[in-house]
Amino acid sequence: MERYVIKGGTALQGEVEISGAKNAALGLIAAAIMADENVTIDNLPDVSDINALIEAVAAIGATVNRIDRHCVIINGSTITSHVVEYEQMKKIRASYYLIGALLGKFGHAEVALPGGCNIGSRPIDLHIKGFKALGADVVIDHGVVNAKADSLVGNHIFFDIASVGATINVMMAAVRAGGRTIMENCAKEPHVVDVANMLNSMGANIRGAGTDKIRIEGVEGLHGTEYSTIPDQIEAGTFMCAAAATGGEVLIKNVIPKHLECISAKLIEMGCTVIEYDDAVKVKVDGEMDGCRIKTLPYPGFPTDMQPQMTAVLALANGNSMVTESIFENRFKYVDELNRMGAVIKVEGNTAFVTGVGELEGTQVSAPDLRAGAALVIAGLAANGFTTVDDIVYIKRGYEMFEKKLAGLGAAIELVDSDKDEQKFKLKVG
Numbered sequence: 001m002e003r004y005v006i007k008g009g010t011a012l013q014g015e016v017e018i019s020g021a022k023n024a025a026l027g028l029i030a031a032a033i034m035a036d037e038n039v040t041i042d043n044l045p046d047v048s049d050i051n052a053l054i055e056a057v058a059a060i061g062a063t064v065n066r067i068d069r070h071c072v073i074i075n076g077s078t079i080t081s082h083v084v085e086y087e088q089m090k091k092i093r094a095s096y097y098l099i100g101a102l103l104g105k106f107g108h109a110e111v112a113l114p115g116g117c118n119i120g121s122r123p124i125d126l127h128i129k130g131f132k133a134l135g136a137d138v139v140i141d142h143g144v145v146n147a148k149a150d151s152l153v154g155n156h157i158f159f160d161i162a163s164v165g166a167t168i169n170v171m172m173a174a175v176r177a178g179g180r181t182i183m184e185n186c187a188k189e190p191h192v193v194d195v196a197n198m199l200n201s202m203g204a205n206i207r208g209a210g211t212d213k214i215r216i217e218g219v220e221g222l223h224g225t226e227y228s229t230i231p232d233q234i235e236a237g238t239f240m241c242a243a244a245a246t247g248g249e250v251l252i253k254n255v256i257p258k259h260l261e262c263i264s265a266k267l268i269e270m271g272c273t274v275i276e277y278d279d280a281v282k283v284k285v286d287g288e289m290d291g292c293r294i295k296t297l298p299y300p301g302f303p304t305d306m307q308p309q310m311t312a313v314l315a316l317a318n319g320n321s322m323v324t325e326s327i328f329e330n331r332f333k334y335v336d337e338l339n340r341m342g343a344v345i346k347v348e349g350n351t352a353f354v355t356g357v358g359e360l361e362g363t364q365v366s367a368p369d370l371r372a373g374a375a376l377v378i379a380g381l382a383a384n385g386f387t388t389v390d391d392i393v394y395i396k397r398g399y400e401m402f403e404k405k406l407a408g409l410g411a412a413i414e415l416v417d418s419d420k421d422e423q424k425f426k427l428k429v430g
Contacts, residue, residue, distance in 0.1 A: 004389040005422050006380035007412035007429045008362055012248035014409045018236045018255050019045040019400045020229035024191035027168045028198050029053050030097035033062050034105045035202055036077035037224030044070050045400045052092045056084055086112035096124055099145055100172035107149045126163045130170030133157045134177050152177035154218055159185045162298045168195050174216045175204040181216040189299040190259050194230045201225040233259040234305045238374050240283045241309040244272050245316055245382040249284035257281050262302045291321035291356055308334050308375035314354045315343035316382055321354040334372035337365040341379055362387035370398045381411055
């Protein structure tokens with residue numbers, strides 16, 4: 001079984017290039033099938049979630065041409081089925097975007113309920129509420145969402161909470177609904193804006209993406225386009241945390257610094273230096289770090305997807321810290337693994353109380369989900385001795401060439417798939 005082996009204690013130094021945003025690209029791929037012409041999407045991250053969704057799109061008949069690892073051309077004119085099977089979707093949460101895309105294009109979608117990381121309850125009731133408001137009949141039967149509409153009609157939709165998935169999904173369906181749709185209490189995340197921008201380049205009429213109110217005028221059809229995915233805010237934040245945890249100095253390139261402000265602000269509060277450039281940020285640590293308080297919130301607040309990585313950094317900082325998770329109720333499963341490395345973290349309800357220990361000790365740990373896995377890698381990079389991170393299939397869902405990028409910054413890390421290879425690595429670097 002594949003795993004990462006890490007020899008910690010090296011301060012990361014150098015430059016790293018950030019890939020395209022996984023969470024944006026998933027929405028872009030689903031939106032692409034709504035056109036009957038070629039849609040070219042560039043700057044895709046080469047990660048398993050993206051590849052799974054592209055395979056699912058091909059399975060329903062769309063023409064898919066992989067130009068290279070980071071570019072795909074999708075044409076939805078050849079789609080022969082509106083049914084997306086469970087086998088294709090059980091590993092990937094964003095399968096639900098195909099409901100909005102297929103419903104908007106064909107007036108019918110049958111999509112298996114999604115899988116993904118087990119980080120808490122993630123119901124799609126807000127998605128269904130939005131589809132029904134547009135005139136669709138929606139039934140969930142034997143784990144399959146069946147949505148049908150003779151014709152979608154624009155409406156006024158208020159989301160009970162600001163949900164990224166529901167905002168993107170209902171937005172895709174509303175693009176083809178007759179008349180005007182007004183969506184309120186929308187998510188403002190960068191990937192919502194990215195999907196709206198690509199849809200507009202395909203002929204949609206969407207205004208207000210990035211605010212809490214989105215206005216959509218329905219259109220008869222969508223045409224082809226060429227579009228480049230935004231950089232990945234969470235990958236960039238992960239490398240910022242890795243630089244901080246190891247006491248290093250890293251220039252993180254191909255980013256949108258504004259998307260990282262919430263992360264930068266906390267690192268600065270802890271005593272790190274963060275320098276912003278036009279399309280890069282530099283993180284460096286000159287001395288010791290102090291703890292702080294963090295609460296996850298919808299964008300532009302601190303992202304839930306950065307909570308585990310930042311907690312790993314706080315475990316090494318001076319004093320006491322408090323991390324409150326307000327988005328998902330099951331996102332502290334990695335804490336037991338960090339504590340096995342010598343961290344002192346106590347979870348009560350939706351809050352983790354962190355007592356900084358200054359040093360961690362390497363051991364064997366297991367990644368319970370995507371971002372928690374990244375946090376354990378960060379801890380291993382900073383720890384004394386060797387750390388083995390198992391179940392990295394989760395990490396590979398969202399990070400492209402993670403170990404190679406870290407090794408390029410001086411980290412002693414290797415992807416191995418046998419005990420023999422692990423021992424060879426330990427002898428080589430030990």
